[in-house]
Amino acid sequence: MKYLHTMVRVSDLEQSLDFYCNKLGLRELRRHDHEAGRFTLVFLAAPGDEMAQVELTHNWDESGYDGGRNFGHLAYAVEDIYEACQRLMDAGVTINRPPRDGRMAFVRSPDGISIELLQRGQALPPREPWTSMPNVGQW
Amino acid sequence: MKYLHTMVRVSDLEQSLDFYCNKLGLRELRRHDHEAGRFTLVFLAAPGDEMAQVELTHNWDESGYDGGRNFGHLAYAVEDIYEACQRLMDAGVTINRPPRDGRMAFVRSPDGISIELLQRGQALPPREPWTSMPNVGQW
Numbered sequence: 001m002k003y004l005h006t007m008v009r010v011s012d013l014e015q016s017l018d019f020y021c022n023k024l025g026l027r028e029l030r031r032h033d034h035e036a037g038r039f040t041l042v043f044l045a046a047p048g049d050e051m052a053q054v055e056l057t058h059n060w061d062e063s064g065y066d067g068g069r070n071f072g073h074l075a076y077a078v079e080d081i082y083e084a085c086q087r088l089m090d091a092g093v094t095i096n097r098p099p100r101d102g103r104m105a106f107v108r109s110p111d112g113i114s115i116e117l118l119q120r121g122q123a124l125p126p127r128e129p130w131t132s133m134p135n136v137g138q139w
Numbered sequence: 140m141k142y143l144h145t146m147v148r149v150s151d152l153e154q155s156l157d158f159y160c161n162k163l164g165l166r167e168l169r170r171h172d173h174e175a176g177r178f179t180l181v182f183l184a185a186p187g188d189e190m191a192q193v194e195l196t197h198n199w200d201e202s203g204y205d206g207g208r209n210f211g212h213l214a215y216a217v218e219d220i221y222e223a224c225q226r227l228m229d230a231g232v233t234i235n236r237p238p239r240d241g242r243m244a245f246v247r248s249p250d251g252i253s254i255e256l257l258q259r260g261q262a263l264p265p266r267e268p269w270t271s272m273p274n275v276g277q278w
Contacts, residue, residue: 001164001165001185001186001187001188002185002187002188002191003184003185003188003191006145006213008213008248008252010248010249011249012249015249016248016249019232019248019249020248022230023226023227023230023231023232024215024227024246024254025140025223025226026140045142046140046141046142046215047140048140048141049140049141049142051190051191052141052142052190052191054213071210071252074145074147074193076163076185084164087162087164088162088163091161091162092162093158093162107163109147109149109155109158109159110149110150110151110154110155110158113147113210115163
């Protein structure tokens with residue numbers, strides 16, 4: 001298990017990059033523009049500390065976040081996402097976003113903090129019971 | 140500059156440790172009980188990835204967080220906290236919690252995400268204009 005990033009939502013990408021990079025001193029590592037989903041992801045890190053990243057999520061059609069939506073989630077890579085989710089389920093944790101794709105799952109902390117689990121390396125082959133498992137609530 | 144931790148507030152420490160450690164698989168690294176301030180800090184990390192930590196803040200007399208108060212802040216160590224704050228101020232960023240103690244400062248991202256800056260190593264000797272600088276708002 002390895003820490004990957006903390007995701008925060010930003011309403012104005014340029015203003016946020018100005019803050020996080022120009023002002024705070026983080027560096028942009030990579031950027032993904034998703035035309036279809038109308039969002040942009042930008043990954044930042046402190047210079048020389050590229051393993052611990054902040055992910056900025058900019059949804060093109062949203063503006064302004066309140067009620068805690070500015071904070072997104074903590075993300076961790078796991079060795080086996082099915083095993084990780086099974087262990088969480090066995091422990092009574094709701095899998096809000098099951099790993100139907102063998103790659104990504106979301107759960108929530110008792111205080112509603114979203115935790116993203118990502119399969120390390122390649123996605124695992126789709127497998128039941130995950131393939132048929134519906135989403136539960138939000139994350 | 141180096142990533143230290145992401146802080147989240149928790150309303151029930153035992154329930155949260157059960158989630159983050161027993162269920163999610165993080166490990167408790169250290170714990171500080173502050174009787175006077177009536178709060179407990181617990182630092183967690185993925186096994187083998189101790190440099191990237193999650194800090195749980197449990198205020199003994201608070202219960203339940205909404206409006207985004209469950210998310211606390213991102214924290215970074217800096218080489219010189221006065222230089223870092225001066226650079227931010229020069230760039231037009233409000234120093235919500237100036238480093239009066241030569242050790243700790245807080246600013247906010249454009250979307251209100253709190254960013255904690257911590258002096259690497261020992262605190263610097265107190266110095267003006269920081270010593271007389273008042274807090275601004277919350278962080």
